[in-house]
Amino acid sequence: MKAQINRHLLNQTRFDSGALTPAGFVVHPYHKPGRYQADVSRNGQHHYSFYILVTPDSSEMQISVDLAVLNDKLKSPAGDCGCGDSGDSMQLAPGGYGLFYSAADSGAYSLKTFPITATEKERDQVFDSTALQADDMFGITLLRPGYYAMRDIKQNLQCRLHVDPVRPGKERYTPPDAIHLEAKDLKNGKSEIRLMQAQGLVYRSHADARIVIELEKPIEVEDSGAFSSTSAPKVKPKTKTEKRKPVASWKKPGIKR
């Protein structure tokens, strides 16, 4: 019996749009064609770079980049980074979205993307996951039930999240549709937003924003224990007098019964 669990996914209690960990992601729309450089940092230190080519020649409306594994892919001899014909760039259609996340390790990734033609000054005006701008998004899937504080530490706004536990039932659990929030929904703790475990939450930024979500009080859940099937197969009673075909028969060649 084996089970290699993604413990980073289950152990986290703090989520930060500027320091991505498993279950969190940021999204940036790329409207203008061009070649973009993406600088990935981890714990505030530059980690590696890659490129995104936004071109009308591409029909891709979304690229999803796992920042935790892309660096290894870029370094591998096969270079299996999902890059397009340009060799070192992922390709995206104008108006498409770049989605960046970290699935496989403890994370703490941030990134900036900017046109490679941008000047040093212009680089401060492009996508920065530590300072989300209009139409940028931060998404999260909270797994642990409990009470969370959700704060925009740039705008000093906050609200409370209440993640309800789920229990095994007769049907397979499918999380409800994701909840979408905007700045007006963060009312300095006055509002409480209820979610179910594993239900998505997406925050759309309107101005300089950095979203931090922290577990304040977990809801303890006992193991739900054993549960039976909805239609468990049962034994159909039969009697010894009931004539039936043997489960196995052997007969010597040429013998008639």
Place this chain on the structure above:
Amino acid sequence: MAHLTVASSEGAVSKLFAGLRDNFSINEADSVDAGPFTAGYEVAFHLEGGSVDLRNDGSILISELDIKWDKLRLYAGIDIPELCIGGFCIIPSPWGCILRAPRICIFEADPDIGIDLNLNGLLTSEISLAARPVLKYFVDPARPAGMSWLDAEDSNLANQWQLFIDPDWLDIDIFDWSDIVGDLLDDAINSAVDDLLWFLPGWAKSLIKAILGPVVDLVRTILDIGDDIEEWLSDLLGVSLGLFDFITTAVADYFAARYPLLEIEDPFPVMGYQNGLIPIKLPIRDLAVAIDDSEMVLTANVGATL
């Protein structure tokens, strides 16, 4: 007319058969890759009961010969499907989802679980067979060529006439699976999942079980268990694992060639060593056997020389 005639009633043949039956036992294990899962068994069983019926066609019908399971363990190993979160649509459109969240999987590789079913005592099964007597002359391979009958007697290497019952056909019937087998399967599956998730906190176990859905249903689907668990078990043991074919072969081979119903030493001892004289023994020749519905008759001639 034969020099010697020995007749055994049906009751006497039954007692001879009991000795044959009681010396039989099997201990076997096997496993197969059944596609979406692996399965195996460990079995040990012996035989009990059985009624002997002598028939006019010269055969012996043995029915209700119970297979007594000393061990009947069935196990199956299955990969449970990947268990991932996320993947929800962020920006829907009439033409499909424009932007979708990433799917992140809770397990780094598809985990496998082992389901262990101890079916001992839960299965009533029996064998019936028809067999014909077959006489064979056995010379112990350890007996050196040219060894005298007296030396062979002293060395316990005397020749033997052996009477086997050679099956014409053999059936295995399963009459009943205990009605607790269904519960046993539920318990085994829950236990397997708990073993898989033992190190997780309650909220995580609860979430994973909820996402998996009714685990028994899930495993039942993977194992392709239909409405009737008895049919599935019989099919798995009999067809996929070939256990019942193995049993029929083992039992038929045992009766036909491994263990005789009757052994007659040749030359047949009439009187042992006595007063310094060598034993008296009669050489048995032309041994024959016949069966009708009331008795089994052995006839033989006394050989002229040893």
